[in-house]
Amino acid sequence: MKSKNKTVPRNPLGRPPRSDQTDEISDDLSANEQVLKQIFRNSSDLIYRSFTIPEQARVLLVYVDGLVNADMLNQVALQPLLFEGLPGSAENAGSLGTLLKDRLGAVAQVKPVQKINDIVASILKGELAVLIDGEPQVLLLSLGGFEKRAIEEPSAELSVRGPRDGFTEALRTNTSLIRRRIRSEKLKMESLTLGQYSKTDIVIAYLEGIVSESVLKEVRQRLERIQIDGVLESGYIEEFIEDVPWSPFPQIQNTERPDVVCSSLLEGKIAIFIDNTPFVLIAPMSFWSGLQAVEDYYERSIYTSFIRLIRFALLNISLLFPSLFVSLTTFHQQLVPTNLLISVAAAREGVPLPTVIETLLMEFMFEGLREAGIRLPKPIGSAVSIVGALVIGQAAVQAGIVSASVVIIVATTGIASFAIPRYNLGTAFRLLRFPMLILAGVLGLYGVIAGMFLIVIHLLGLRSFGVPYMTPISPHTPENMKDVWIRAPRWSMHRRPLLSTAGNKRRVPEGQQPSPDRGRNES
Known part of the structure; x- marks a missing residue:
């Protein structure tokens, strides 16, 4: 026997739709109030304020406590309705929305709706719902007044020169x-x-x-x-x-x-x-x-180009310095100058761990100290990370667990990683540093070269919304090379990035290079 139960249509998340929120409201204020109280049951922050306009109509205000500005509520809704009332007789109550728009349109936006789900969604967004007895519609007033953080300078993207404002949660x-x-x-x-x-x-x-x-x-x-x-x-x-x-x-x-x-x-x-x-x-x-x-983009191009080249060098140090040290001191000692090799060997005398294990251990401890410094309260976070690095590093060297050269390598690598402007990109290189170390400890320089090949191949194959990740290097677009390794003067960057724009590609017209002779000729 076939089942007579009908299949209930479900939304994309697998939950049955609520039919009680898709109906239109009625002109009975009491019935509408009961519907809203049923939907918002067990919600103590929902406020229902009911009153009667003298000789005209009964009104119900519904809003979420904390999402509506109390001062604007009194000025925009309560005072006009309670003390001023509506002009004319009760049959003019249907013009309440028009009256509010005419009188207070500069203060609040008024929108009439009929669907229960629209009313519920608007109330939860911080709007004030005005229900009038005898009207089959609800007036929604935008009186948002929730607490929000002031505009401040972003702590994660500080700049020496430039605007000081940052985004907030609003x-x-x-x-x-x-x-x-x-x-x-x-x-x-x-x-x-x-x-x-x-x-x-x-x-x-x-x-x-x-x-x-x-x-x-x-x-x-x-x-x-x-x-x-x-x-x-x-x-x-x-x-x-x-x-x-x-x-x-x-x-x-x-x-x-x-x-x-x-x-x-x-x-x-x-x-x-x-x-x-x-x-x-x-x-x-x-x-x-x-x-x-x-x-x-705020400093002169000569200075910023020099700093950008240094940044690229530090990027390579943050990724390759530990693995190169491990591969050279473990497999390819002939490539290290004799005096330097003797100094490294003397520093490693008595250290019980292989170089690769020693470096991995110090890298792990450095990342742990960095993470602890972020999670701890700000007044003590930086102190713990700095003091912890000094104490643990010095104690580890004196105890003979690690060599001083490894401490120097790991510290230099950590400082170099801080030069990457974007935190999420710096995290990628911090993550790749560990497999590069393992490859260096197993295969030496061949492992480092193989790891670099894999990273470059991966980068060349990446795309961001269809745009090649390594553009303008690959595919090569010479016009956009003015803002890669160096930052050319602004008057020379005539075109926008070619692969991410369409239509208007002209950014700066040509012929704007400043010169004293050009200024005299124009005058």
Whole structure:
């Protein structure tokens, strides 16, 4: 016998839909109140304020305590309704929304709705619901007033020269910081909501006419197919939309600085704002953008080019220095100068561990001290990490567990890794340092070379939303090489990145190189 039970349609997360929230409200205020109280049962932060406008209508205000500004509530809703009332007779009560828009449109936005699910979603976003007896609609007033952090300088992206403001956890505050810098109608901001329970607001920002339409379409598709119960931070989104999730290298840039987002938008990239987090995602990302610091574009090009070359050298040191030391001292002693080899051998006298095990142990301890310094309270975190490194390193050398040369190598490597501007890219090289050490301890220089080949092949195959990760090196675009190894003067960088833009590729017109003769001729 076939079962007569009907299959209940389910949403993407496997939960049956709630039909009680898709119906329209009635004109009975008491019935509407009961429906809302049933939906928000066991929610002590939901406030229901009922009163009667003299000789006109009974009104119910519903809002979440803490998400609505109390002063604006009194000025916008209570005072006009209680003391001023509505002009005319009771039949004019249907014009309450129009009256609020006419009188207080500059203070609050008013939106009439009829669906229960729209009312519930708006209340949970911090809007005030105004229900009037005898009306089959609800007026929603935007009176958001929840506590939020003030605009401060980002602690993770400090700069010597440049703006001092940073993003906060408020979505509209963050988008306004972008509007202050790019005052163009070409700046578009598309909104969507993710998370079945969190209902997190997401904004996709881009410059129309500059952004690549194919990249923009790919970003939209990847975001729209996300099915998750809640989005609490931008990392939730990043893991769903990156191209190669198992790669140690980040394929999406994140930042707390509005100026970094604006410069990326001007290069044709796309910014993804997530509510309740100060970190904004930027796509597509290249390997070289992870090595560019904020000061590179605020200081003179000669100085920043020199610093950038030093940064690349420190990047190689952070990845290869320990593995080269292990391979040379273990397998290829003939490549080490005699005096240096004698000094290293004397320092290792009495050390019971092989060089590779010794280096791995010190690297592990260094990473542990760095992690402890981050997790501990700020006043004592830095002191513990510095004092711990000094005490443990000195004690380990005196006890003969490790050699002084290994301590120097590990300390130099750790300092070099701090020179990488982007934390997530620096984390990738910290992670790769350990397999490189193992290859060096097993195969010597051949292992180091093999490891480098694997890393380069992996980087050449990576893509970020269809854009090659190593662009403009591979594929080679000479026009964009002015902002890779060095940073050319701004007046010489005429074109935007070719592979991530479409339409308007011209950034700076030619013929703007400053010179005294040119100024005299123009005058």
